Amino acid sequence: MSASITYDEDRKTQLIAQYESVKEVVDIEAKKVYVNxxxxxxxxxxxxxxxxxxDIKILYDHGVREFGENYVQELIEKAKLLPxxxxxxxxxGLQTNKCKDLAKVPNLYSVETVDSLKKAKKLNESRAKFxxxxxxxxxxxxxxTSLEDQKSGLNNEEEIFEVIxxxxSNECKYIKLNGLMTIGSWNVSHEDSEENRDFATLVEWKKKIDAKFxxxxxxxxGMSADFKEAIRQGTTEVRIGTDILGDRPPKNEARII
Known part of the structure; x- marks a missing residue:
């Protein structure tokens, strides 16, 4: 079905240039941090x-294989159209009642926003079923990590350990623990500082969990505004949208094709 997705050459040139520009900066920073x-x-x-x-097909044809989506229905529709x-x-944001819809996508590789035991169990159960x-x-x-009320995520040690x-456990066969994720506060991400304290907090959680389990x-x-700091502080993934694909339209004006 992907063969029916077309794009113009100017857009192709633009997106590849923007992707390669971001990738170059990421690689430069990563080479400073990682062995060899x-x-x-x-x-x-x-x-x-x-x-x-x-837009996704342009980058796919360029060799990119991993893409992040925020809305369940949008991900489902794109997954049907693309390779x-x-x-x-x-x-x-992961909702318990959407776990079954996500779990039906055969090539759903990752869910990065598990923030409760209930959601973890529902996702595992749904993958097993579908x-x-x-x-x-x-x-x-x-x-x-920022402890902001408007942010999702756990911060209570007992609840975090319970999810881990x-x-x-042997019960959990259809989903697999990969790592930890955070979205730092806007203010911290835009500070002129050597260290992002929200990222430092996530690193401390990693150390604590790794030591215990x-x-x-x-x-x-790390996203467009702060991914360099995130790499320096040990991230293994940065989530970049605008710097590669440009400004997003309002949700009611977005189109799948």
Whole structure:
């Protein structure tokens, strides 16, 4: 079905240039952090929410395979149109009643916003019911490192450990613990500081959890405004949308094709 998705050459040239520009900066920063300058340690997750499938196809044809979506129905519709080997990441707020819809997507690769035991259990149960033969969904536990009321995520140690224990239990077969995720506060992300304290908090949670459970968790933190700091502080994924795909339209004006 992807063969029917067309795009113009000017848009292709623009998006590839913008992607490569971001990738170059990410690689430069990653080489400073990782042993032997291994830039592949940091994934550039292209955030494609509210952008048409044609934009995704441009980057897919350029070799990009991992894309992040914020809205369940949009992800489902794009997954039907685009190639099956795309690794879809759900990075929007996870609702319990949407877990079953997400779990039906065969190539749903990751859910990065698990913020309760109830949601983890529902996602595992739904994957078992609807796509038991597909790969387990990689999951990140979302931590609210800024403690802002408007942000999703856990910050209570008992609740965090409870979710981690479920992921590591025999009951949890259809989703798999991958790492931790946070969205830092806007103010902190735009400060002129050597260290982002919200990212530092996530790093401390990783150390605590790894020490207690013997895990080796990955980190997803950093977006267009603060991804350089995130890489310096140890992220293994940065989520970049606007710097690659440009400004997003209002939700009511977005189109799938």
């Amino acid at each position: 300058g291994d830039a592949s340690k940091v994934l550039v997750l292209v955030v494609s929410k509210l952008k048409p499938a044609s 099956d080997d795309i690794k879809w990441h759900f990075i929007g 796509q038991p033969d597909c790969n387990p969904i990689l999951c990140n536990v979302q931590i609210n 224990e479920f992921f590591l 013997g895990t080796s968790l990955k980190l997803s933190m």
